[in-house]
Amino acid sequence: MFPSLDVAIHSMMIPNPMPQGGHALTLPPGAVAVIAPDQGLSGCGVEARALELDIIPTRYLRNMHSITPKAQIRLLRxxxxxxxxxxxxxxxxxxxxxxxxxxxxxxxxxxxxxxxxxxxxxxxxxxxxxxxxxxxxxxxxxxxxxxxxxxxxxxxxxxxxxxxxxxxxxxxxxxxxxxxxxxxxxxxxxxxxxxxxxxxxxxxxxxxxxxxxxxxxxxxxxxxxxxxxxxxxxxxxxxxxxxxxxxxxxxxxxxxxxxxxxxxxxxxxxxxxxxxxxx
Known part of the structure; x- marks a missing residue:
């Protein structure tokens, strides 16, 4: 649906330790700042799409066990x-x-x-x-x-x-x-x-x-x-x-x-x- 956006997100994601252990794929704020203007989107639009791809914006990493990814997407939109x-x-x-x-x-x-x-x-x-x-x-x-x-x-x-x-x-x-x-x-x-x-x-x-x-x-x-x-x-x-x-x-x-x-x-x-x- 968003091939160029998806490629950009995947190219800039990084593994990040999770507070409860293990790692998750994350998207740093700096990456969002680069991708958003290139795609003609708001930063929150990029972050919402990242969550749909099971990539967590690093900014919201500590939200994920209190606010579900689905709920975070709703907030971002x-x-x-x-x-x-x-x-x-x-x-x-x-x-x-x-x-x-x-x-x-x-x-x-x-x-x-x-x-x-x-x-x-x-x-x-x-x-x-x-x-x-x-x-x-x-x-x-x-x-x-x-x-x-x-x-x-x-x-x-x-x-x-x-x-x-x-x-x-x-x-x-x-x-x-x-x-x-x-x-x-x-x-x-x-x-x-x-x-x-x-x-x-x-x-x-x-x-x-x-x-x-x-x-x-x-x-x-x-x-x-x-x-x-x-x-x-x-x-x-x-x-x-x-x-x-x-x-x-x-x-x-x-x-x-x-x-x-x-x-x-x-x-x-x-x-x-x-x-x-x-x-």
Whole structure:
């Protein structure tokens, strides 16, 4: 089916020790970087084909006993639309890049502030007052250049969200506050794609999966941002909520049902309690 691509992959594969013993045929990131432009493909497209040939991209060698080759192929060919590149969004972006989600469309119209440095993975002292979208582009090129990245410096609205979500397999709500979450949930439903959503305030947070037409947290949590502003955003809560969201993204893109479909996981790190409620 892809003779020239297959020949190129086979010519650059190398045996690599497996963590559990033995060897596997692998494709190094440098080989992917050479093959992709020559074949007119994205790096993730080359990596997906390599997995179909039972050749493991070295980047994902340590995934293979937690994420099956079939699931990894699905991730590499997936398209995700993420709104927000702040605390949750920056951490989620890094995880999506390292997981190998093939196409990432992300948007945030904000610039970094000094108060973001306590928690936002994309922020550092060199990019304060610079665009979060530009930081996302730089991070993608540094972490996983095989991923196709479309980073937009804009605040999405009810008018622009439908176009932003078009063609995506899944939407991620990484917004700060509560104001625009219901609009995103409604637009994801209209696009007929699942929405993974999460929020936090202080040491508490929630994560939910909203399938098209189902109720979601945005319908019950109101529009008041007071809790987050009053209680703050410590990084342990940010990272935990983002990680739980990323786990559900992997599950859904792999074709597995989510245990949070139609439900909301409530987290309280002060009490170290986790409770699931039906919506």
């Amino acid at each position: 997936a398209k995700v639309a993420q709104v927000g590149l702040g605390g949750l969004g920056g951490t989620l972006l890094e995880q999506m890049l390292r997981l190998g989600v093939g196409t990432l469309r992300v948007a945030d119209g904000d610039d970094f502030e000094e108060s973001n440095l306590n928690r936002q993975a994309l922020s550092d002292t060199s990019n304060v007052w610079r665009s979060k979208a530009e930081a996302a582009r730089i991070a993608a090129a540094r972490i996983n250049p095989s991923v196709t990245m479309d980073a937009r410096h804009e605040f999405l609205s009810q008018d622009s969200l439908p176009g932003f979500l078009t063609g995506a397999d899944l939407a991620i709500d990484a917004l700060g506050g509560m104001t625009h979450r219901l609009t995103l949930q409604q637009c994801a439903a209209e696009a007929d794609i699942p929405l993974v959503t999460g929020a936090l305030a202080g040491w508490t947070g929630y994560v939910a999966v909203v399938m098209p037409g189902q109720p979601g947290p945005a319908q019950f949590m109101g529009l008041d941002n007071g809790a987050e502003e009053k209680l703050g955003c410590p990084i342990p809560t940010v990272n935990l909520v983002a990680t739980l969201m990323a786990t559900e993204v992997v599950r859904l893109l792999s074709g597995e049902p989510s245990p949070l479909t139609g439900k909301m996981l409530l987290i309280d790190l002060k009490q170290l309690s986790f409770e699931t409620v039906s919506l």
